[in-house]
Amino acid sequence: MKILTANQLREADAISIKKEAITSYALMERAAKSALHWIVTHYPLSTPFVVICGTGNNGGDGLVLSQLLQEKGFVTLTYIVDHGGQPSPDFLKAKSQANPTLLVKNQKEISDIHLPDSGVCIDALLGFGTNRPTSGLLKTAIQFINQSKLAVVSLDLPSGLVPEFYPQLPKEGIITATHTLTFQFPKLSFYLPENGEKAGKIHILDIGLDADFCRACKTPYNVMTLTLAKSLLKPLDRFTHKGNQGHLAIVAGKKGSIGAALLAGKGAIHSGVGKLTYFVPECGIPFIQTHFWEAMVAPNCGDEHLQHLPQENYPTYAIGPGIGTHEETQACLKTFLSTTNSPMVIDADALNILSLHSDWLKLIPKQSILTPHPKEFERLVGPTATFEERLEKLQYLAKTYALIIVLKGAHSVIAVPEGDFYFNTTGNPGMATAGSGDVLTGILGSLLAQGYTSKEAALLGVFLHGAAGDLATVEYNPRILSASMLPDYLQQAFNQLEQ
Known part of the structure; x- marks a missing residue:
């Protein structure tokens, strides 16, 4: 299986949207549904969930997933960490359609996030858009999650982990995931010794990106799979x-x-x-x-x-x-x-x-x-x-x-x-x-x-x-x-x- 770069994955998204004549929000829903399918096969309905979202597309994935979890009957609390910057359009659309959420706007309010003694935290803070170390409110939120006793399921990429090479990335600014549900292709950083252990168990979820484009993508990096x-x-x-x-x-x-x-x-x-x-x-x-x-x-x-x-x-x-x-x-x-x-x-x-x-x-x-x-x-x-x-x-x-x-x-x-x-x-x-x-x-x-x-x-x-x-x-x-x-x-x- 290939390992594609962040730029190649963005291009795969764009081409899939164009060829299928769908919206980027529809692709977000597809990603959330694939994550839901994995979750319902691995956790009983009695499992409480806390979904912690950023304000980009990864946060949008989290909001859509939160809605789907609640529709399935899971008890779910959802938080948005407003870490500054312009929210993505698809995040705003997901927010407008989501059930009521709690907004976290500063570091003092991080302690207001209620994490139960057991259950699962869905990490939807950043995704693969990260290209530098985390700081400020985001870093505080990541450390707060890491200090909890909950299993952590990261969507696409543990927040704070860059998708490719970045050897000097401080470990304290990266989510320590129990599982990472990565979309379509694995990310190179999962396999690098500097921070790869942060991804936990890696699960590759198919979200139907354009097969012709993905086959044609050139990359020197591959993953040895059971299928191969x-x-x-x-x-x-x-x-x-x-x-x-x-x-x-x-x-x-x-x-x-x-x-x-x-x-x-x-x-x-x-x-x-x-x-x-x-x-x-x-x-x-x-x-x-x-x-x-x-x-x-x-x-x-x-x-x-x-x-x-x-x-x-x-x-x-x-x-x-x-x-x-x-x-x-x-x-x-x-x-x-x-x-x-x-x-x-x-x-x-x-x-x-x-x-x-x-x-x-x-x-x-x-x-x-x-x-x-x-x-x-x-x-x-x-x-x-x-x-x-x-x-x-x-x-x-x-x-x-x-x-x-x-x-x-x-x-x-x-x-x-x-x-x-x-x-x-x-x-x-x-x-x-x-x-x-x-x-x-x-x-x-x-x-x-x-x-x-x-x-x-x-x-x-x-x-x-x-x-x-x-x-x-x-x-x-x-x-x-x-x-x-x-x-x-x-x-x-x-x-x-x-x-």
């Missing part, structure tokens, strides 16, 4: 065999870090690879053969760290978990990159070695998948002050060397050589644990070995990895998740895609 993941998953051939399911070679481990190799293998085996071969130092072989009866192990790679790799070629490699940065291992990696032509997955210590030898980046086979976490990425490209700058460097690296790069995080970003970004939507804080990335390396290598393109493997693999983590939290508190638990939930993750 389902479209990528290939059906299993009834007559397939292990040779068709791919052969992955995992190059991993050193003395003291064999666990990383085991985790990568578990990720690979549980995501469908046909055959698995390990390149590990001699000290790791007993652990591999004890844990994975399915795997083969190539001998003579070194005693306690990787010193050399066998000369025979394998179709697909995943290299890096736990290999360390010993000088002999560095030399081994250089030789390996220089003599291997097929795309591979490169992670962990292999990335750390590359950061010591930036000229080796040109040796990486095109369409390989790199999976750095933020620190590993900065070792490769240098420090970044903002996430916007990080994305610029990410795009440069992907384009320059024709690589697929997975920048891991709360919303892992997949950058492709064409210049596009895909923000993942699965995963949770419980996955912020040692070894989680090693499991991902195994999953990506497995999919690559099975014949998925590098882009397909990255998108699908990252989604499945996060989905497995989410499914694990159905059974376990995220605080106790460990990396070794994740592969056990890949079965359920695949089941979700096949439903």
Whole structure:
């Protein structure tokens, strides 16, 4: 799914209004009805609602929604925070048709807003028209809402959050939403680490904007959705065999870090690879053969760290978990990159070695998948002050060397050589644990070995990895998740895609 800019969304509104020969107020009503539909499917009629509106179009959305809630039988209180400026025409029309509302005109009157001990506050103060930090009455109203005990449902965008980049935005001037009901398309700021957590759970509501215009809109930013993941998953051939399911070679481990190799293998085996071969130092072989009866192990790679790799070629490699940065291992990696032509997955210590030898980046086979976490990425490209700058460097690296790069995080970003970004939507804080990335390396290598393109493997693999983590939290508190638990939930993750 695309992420459009605020300007593109305004243009989509205007074109939809023109082509459908409707008023902008009719579009406002459409947005409010879509929000109502979501609300009635998530909250019982006994839930009290407080709707707090600004004086722009977002406030108009709130007023129309308030009217609809009352017509449905919900007990609803509605407030207008008159924060100055010219009210929008559609807001004024909504106000003229709304049930009686209470007007808040100054900061002293904020305390007159009655918030019950339980229920839901609808945030309709600002929407996506914000382009600067909040102040004055608006900021006071936002802080008042944030201090309440109510669940907060923001319309389109949490008030105070800008739709795109604005890294220095003060957090105290932004609504902390429980849910954000965003219209038609997600907003970029939902997925940025500076303030993205303010959006809570994101729900994308269709309001029928012109499909032709939306399809034609150009944007480098996209969201990885369940629908896209389902479209990528290939059906299993009834007559397939292990040779068709791919052969992955995992190059991993050193003395003291064999666990990383085991985790990568578990990720690979549980995501469908046909055959698995390990390149590990001699000290790791007993652990591999004890844990994975399915795997083969190539001998003579070194005693306690990787010193050399066998000369025979394998179709697909995943290299890096736990290999360390010993000088002999560095030399081994250089030789390996220089003599291997097929795309591979490169992670962990292999990335750390590359950061010591930036000229080796040109040796990486095109369409390989790199999976750095933020620190590993900065070792490769240098420090970044903002996430916007990080994305610029990410795009440069992907384009320059024709690589697929997975920048891991709360919303892992997949950058492709064409210049596009895909923000993942699965995963949770419980996955912020040692070894989680090693499991991902195994999953990506497995999919690559099975014949998925590098882009397909990255998108699908990252989604499945996060989905497995989410499914694990159905059974376990995220605080106790460990990396070794994740592969056990890949079965359920695949089941979700096949439903």
